Amino acid sequence: MTRIDQKFADLNAKGKKAFVSYVMAGDPDYDTALEVVKGLPGAGVDIIELGLPFTDPMADGPTIQLAGQRALEAGMTLQRTLDMAAEFRKTDDTTPIVLMGYYNPIYNRGVETFLADAKAAGIDGLIVVDLPPEEDEELCIPAQAAGLNFIRLATPTTDEKRLPKVLQNTSGFVYYVSVTGITGAAEAQAADVGPEVARIKASTDLPVIVGFGINTPEKSQAIASVADGAVVGSAIVSQIAAGKPVDEVLAFVKSLADGAHSA
Numbered sequence: 001m002t003r004i005d006q007k008f009a010d011l012n013a014k015g016k017k018a019f020v021s022y023v024m025a026g027d028p029d030y031d032t033a034l035e036v037v038k039g040l041p042g043a044g045v046d047i048i049e050l051g052l053p054f055t056d057p058m059a060d061g062p063t064i065q066l067a068g069q070r071a072l073e074a075g076m077t078l079q080r081t082l083d084m085a086a087e088f089r090k091t092d093d094t095t096p097i098v099l100m101g102y103y104n105p106i107y108n109r110g111v112e113t114f115l116a117d118a119k120a121a122g123i124d125g126l127i128v129v130d131l132p133p134e135e136d137e138e139l140c141i142p143a144q145a146a147g148l149n150f151i152r153l154a155t156p157t158t159d160e161k162r163l164p165k166v167l168q169n170t171s172g173f174v175y176y177v178s179v180t181g182i183t184g185a186a187e188a189q190a191a192d193v194g195p196e197v198a199r200i201k202a203s204t205d206l207p208v209i210v211g212f213g214i215n216t217p218e219k220s221q222a223i224a225s226v227a228d229g230a231v232v233g234s235a236i237v238s239q240i241a242a243g244k245p246v247d248e249v250l251a252f253v254k255s256l257a258d259g260a261h262s263a
Contacts, residue, residue, distance in 0.1 A: 003096040003124045004149050004172040007046055008207050008228070018173075018229025019044060019220070019260035020209055021236055021253055022100065024051035024067035025084050026076025028240060033071070034084055036240065039250045041095045044257025048088075049127070049231065052081050052101030059129045063234040066241065078105045078114075082121040089122035098151060098172075100127040103139065111139055115146040125149035125172045133165045140169050153177050154200055156192075163203055173207040174200055176227065178214075188213035194226035217259030224263035232256050 001009075011018055021040055026033050040048050053071040057064060085097050099118065106114045106128065118126075126143055133140075133152070140150040149172030157180060158166055167174065176197060178188035188210065197208045210223045211231030224230045235256070239249045 002147065002149050002172065003094065004047065004098070006094075007096050008173065011046065011229075017224040017227070017260050017263045018046045018207065018209060019224070019257040020047040020049055020098075020211070020229060020231040021045045021256070022049040022051060022064075022211075022231060022233030023240070024053060024064065024071050024237060025081040026053060026071030026074055027051075027067040027237065028070050028243075029074045030076065030080060030084065032240075032246065034087060035246045036249055037084065037088055038091065039246060040253060041092055043250045043254040044261060045095070045253060046229070046257075047096045047098060049098045049100050049233065050081065050085065050123075051233075052078060052099055052105060054102045054105060056104075057102060061234060063237050063241065067237045070241075078109060082117055082123070085118075085121040085123055093122075096124040097122060098125040098127055098149075099123050100129075102130050103128050106139065111142055115143055115148065119146055119148060123148065125151050127151045127153070127175060129153060133168065136169050144169065144171060149173075151175055156180050156196060163200065167200075167204050167206075170204070170206060173209050173228070174204060175231065176200060176208050176210045177212045178210050178223070179212050187215070188219065188223055190222040190226050193223060197227045214256075217255045220256045220259035221263045224260040230256075230260045230263075 053068040053076045143150045151172045152170040153175045155177040207228035209229045210227040215235035220230045
């Protein structure tokens with residue numbers, strides 16, 4: 001049982017929905033990002049999605065792209081991202097960390113080496129958006145063998161024919177992308193999301209968490225009410241981009257977490 005599995009079991013026992021927050025590792029710099037990450041559990045975050053900076057983040061909108069650029073310019077690397085996770089683990093051994101990024105840096109390091117290093121650093125799951133299910137032998141199956149959850153994205157365009165393929169080797173949870181397009185591009189609507197979540201849940205026992213287009217506590221609550229939880233990324237990253245102090249960023253995160261937890 002991974003930390004992710006344990007977290008959902010604990011939430012389920014309490015009848016609570018999950019709140020997942022995304023931050024870019026190293027944005028705007030290593031020390032500030034680490035301070036934010038360390039403060040997330042205290043702000044009510046159940047699972048931390050840690051962005052791995054990459055030069056060509058094709059699924060991400062301008063907000064996350066710019067965060068990645070700031071992180072790279074500040075000297076962030078895959079190794080320093082893993083170092084950040086390891087540093088976090090010195091004081092928190094229970095909050096799950098999902099590393100979200102693209103395959104190129106992992107491939108460059110070597111899958112076997114990367115998986116051993118990620119596991120040692122305290123990473124619990126991976127979201128690698130540019131590896132489709134047809135490439136499961138490449139990373140997904142080795143990751144699961146190494147004890148890491150491999151989390152897949154389902155979207156409004158994932159039809160009945162495609163869905164079983166998306167779900168077949170997924171573990172941890174299913175990440176439902178509430179809008180077509182890139183991150184931060186449009187607002188999620190609970191009325192649209194609810195039936196899609198139900199459709200996915202009819203085919204899997206995994207929790208379904210909804211992300212993209214959630215930017216207020218009210219939206220967080222509305223989306224969590226029709227799913228197993230909500231993910232917020234761009235709205236949090238925007239606070240960091242605006243140069244808000246860490247305590248203000250975390251207060252905003254807490255408002256979003258409170259929204260999801262009240263669903």
